[in-house]
Amino acid sequence: MRVLVVEDEAAIREGLRDQLARVGFTVDVAADGEDGLFAALEYPLDVAVVDLGLPKLTGLDLIRRLRAQGKTFPVLVLTARDRWQDKVEGLEAGADDYVAKPFHFEEVLARLQALMRRAGGWATPQLTCGPIVLDTRRQTVTVNEVAVDLTTFEYRILEHLMLRAGEVISKTELNERLYDEDFERDSNVIEVFIGRLRRKLDPQDQLKPIETLRGRGYRFAIPRTSE
């Protein structure tokens, strides 16, 4: 697992590098925004930890730029500015989670691991399959331009299915997408979510967006239209 740490304060940067290496990460580091952006665009990263108060290029701009360039790995923001206004700004710019300074390493690690499990939200800003439009930035779903309220899990399942529209996704894979812990979850839970999704997206049972393939998994039946 490869992680990038962008932080201008040497002690914090090196501390993170050591601790992450100790738990098995391959760690790249950068001390300012420009180096950080370069590293983010060049290396095949799984996740990044970005401080907001960086010299040369701010953390927010770094995140915006790497998203604009199509990089979809999750980003964890690390900063002293933890007013909700700042958190919302960071998340809107493209971050996926937020840890306030001073932090406990255990918390950073837990959040990084959680983020990596649910990677893939930044592929494209919008996924369109027929009348169903999914906005990954705002985490909203509309069917024929009417908004549909989904829970976080329902959203994630739908996102994954739509991203791989036409492909068969197993229940196990969906399980992995949802849950942090490794222990087995009842696979029937996925069925419940699929059922709820069908009811919410297709109340008149006309679209039939999700197909069940017995013994193999689920498939999103409506193909993606390219944006």
Added chain:
Amino acid sequence: MHSLSRRLLLSVSVSLVAFFGVTIFVLDASFRDVSERSMRDLLDAQMVALIASAEPRADGAFAPQSGELETRLETPGSGLYAEISMSQPRDASWRSPSTAGAFVEFGPPLQAGERRFHYSRLSDTEEVAIASRGIAFEDESHARRNLTFSVATSLAPYQEQLWSFRKRLFGWFFGVTLLLLGTLGVLLRWVLSPVRRLEKEITAVEAGARETLGGGYPRELSGVATNLNTLLLGERNRMTRYRDTLGNLAHSLKTPLAVMRSTLPTCAPEPAKVLGGEIDRMSAIIEHQLKRAASGGALLGQAPLDVEPLVSELRTALMKVYARKDLAIALTVSPNAQFVGDRGDLMELLGNLLDNACKWCTSQVRVDIAIAPSANPRQRLVIVIEDDGPGISEANRARVLERGVRADENVPGHGLGLAMVRDTVDLYGGKLAIDSSGLGGARFRLELPGK
């Protein structure tokens, strides 16, 4: 006197009334004077005529020559009466025919050369003025006789004239006074219009519709307006500087603390534990105290902000942050609900409450925001946040709302966020209440300044 207009109006009215009062009094007195003089002239003329035509009669009394008497003296009840009286050698008098039926007392006889003028009341309705003169005449036997000539005239016509005059006088002056006061009222509105404009502009600044007062005020008010503007700008700048300084202070302290924490793993475990605890305490203090001081409350003249977009942003953020939980956040926000206060404060407040709800809920969080038009303006924005988690027990509810509870004494798990919420609500003069939700968990209800 609490009104400039009223002061002016009252002082002018009093002056006007006093001035007119004196004028009326003087005019009235002059008229009465003229009237009286004219009456006396009449009496004198009659007197002279009477004296000229008086001659001795057969019975010894003196009387005017017949045929020479004025018509009025002939007519009973005419209002003009005359008498010629004699007391020596015996009482004898002539009275004009007009005295028939009227009980006129002309008064006691006079010596030659004496004069008298007096008023007498004949009855309830008639008053007369009587002029008398004592004249010595020679009778046929060339003996000297002392005669008293008296003429009386009814005052009725004069009094009528006087009242008619007074009525007209008062009428006119009253009308003129009303007209003057009316004109004054109109003029006052015009003169005081800059004051009204000042009042309107101040109200607009307070409501956030204007930033400063306008210019073009008359000399007497321009000083006030300029000073107010200076005060407003200065206050705003000071508040911004103060808040920025505190915010920066909090921020800059966190980095060294983070550095210290990052260095802990390199220390021996025993001291590391102690140090770690202290670092946590310092973080908590910064979190609680400095953040509290940096949140300002409404600045004077701040425009109200729409609540709906703010809540939507928070919802999106929280759906991301809590993605590892199957979570539904249901929002019901009145589209025109507005908050009167600082954006950062509202965001912090709602962020903390929603974060709390999401953290503790099982899978549902419900948010309801509306305006209660009949409430006190400081409590018009009503925010209700519910979750379906374990809820807060009654004992802990009181603790969370208690004033002055220190960070480390707070209910574990609910942390500093709720203390901050309580402080902010207090700062805005709003209300906060915790009870149970229909969903099964806790229900937070806030009332804040809104419109």
